[in-house]
Amino acid sequence: MLQLQVIRENKEEIIKALSKRNLDASSLLDNILQLDEKRRAVQTQLDAALAELNSLSKEIGMLFKTGKAQEANLLKEKTGTLKEDSKKLGEDLNTTAEELQALLYQIPNIPHISVPAGSTEDDNEEVFKEGNIPTLSGDALPHWELAKKYDIIDFELGVKIAGAGFPVYKGKGARLQRALISYFLDKNTEAGYKEIQVPHLVNEASGYGTGQLPDKEGQMYHVGADDLYLIPTAEVPVTNIFRNEIVNQKDFPICLTGYTPCFRREAGSYGAHVRGLNRLHQFDKVEIVRVEHPSKSYEALNGMVEHVKEILRDLKLPYRIIRLCGGDLGFTAALTYDFEVFSTAQDRWLEISSVSNFETYQANRLKLRFKDEHGKSQLAHTLNGSSLALPRVLAGILENYQTPEGIKIPEVLIPYTGFNMIN
């Protein structure tokens, strides 16, 4: 959420920046500024009424204390209309503030200066590419065929138990997945991220804190009886650790990593591109989250990008990094780098990580602040990234590491799997 004060002072710049998202925010911002002005005017009136009421009350108290009950009772009568007024003003203030809030929730984050203009993923900018794309024999299979061939992932069984998009991992498939999780967590821990385990269901306030609500309401599974949401990413519970917190500046950088399953309804996305592990309702992910001083957040973002690179180098997977264009950029992000692994057998790139800086957008919703050197509280910056999303890494490994004899296991994973071949 953008800060009102920033909107007040930079309306034109914001409109211009948001046009990169193909959004014309001018009338929205005008409405906001108008409501903001109204809100402050009503607040001023209410404050004045309350101030008078307060001083009358004090006076009455004094009069009673000194035994002048008659005078006190006279004053009492004067409070009636003041109370009525302040009640009305209070109601007016509440509705105005709510309307204002609802509008503020509709504005996405301002794209970073480096974000390219554009409307679809075709306008994203490739910024880095590394790794060798293996040449596979002609009978190379996509991962869903390999999964069947070696009996390591059972999609049909998942359908029986839950539905499409809930695969069952079996035997060496399950073990490989667990190995990846452990490896990622170890790698992140070595890089200074503190491992934590968090709830997999979150309340509404948390959903608003990181911006999934109200923007992506329909994308999350909702448990109606308890009014909780299944997390679509660990970002939500992990970042919400800091909701309503004022952290110590000395604690920066705050670096956390956590493994969670992720649940996404993925309403409306069906078709050939979602076969196999490509798009699931439930999948595993290891996430890294950082809370940073505003002056350090882009340095931190680059650090996170380098970290994910290193993991992919370790796994010897061919990948590229793209900078998302304005049209593809997530609602809450200022700048996002996506990592994509080339899946040889499918002949396409699969997104396996998304690393973003949210600047103060989430922090403003979360009320996540820190005390600066002058003792003033300021909004912190939040960042996060996947390191990594499991299914597509798994797909990439299965497809790129397949041989006529079976699927080889990347060397760094062998200590975790205990085997070096799926056959």
Place this chain on the structure above:
RNA sequence: GGAGAAAUGGCAGAGUGGUCGAAUGCGGCAGUCUUGAAAACUGUUGAGGGUCACACCUCCGGGGGUUCGAAUCCCUCUUUCUCCGCCA
């Protein structure tokens, strides 16, 4: 699930209708002293709105009510603790 108790500032903990945004202790910050540190002493130290700056307003778990006046009384929700039951 049943019965009871509680929720106050970073933490601990007072405060049962008026001058309480809130005693006191610890912690934090600044200073004095010291070669330096510790100790001791002194001062300072919640958040938000509002203002050029003041004034002023709001907040004692959330919401509502009583009252001229609520941290304090009432209702309700949530959470925590104790006991009982059940249970991975």
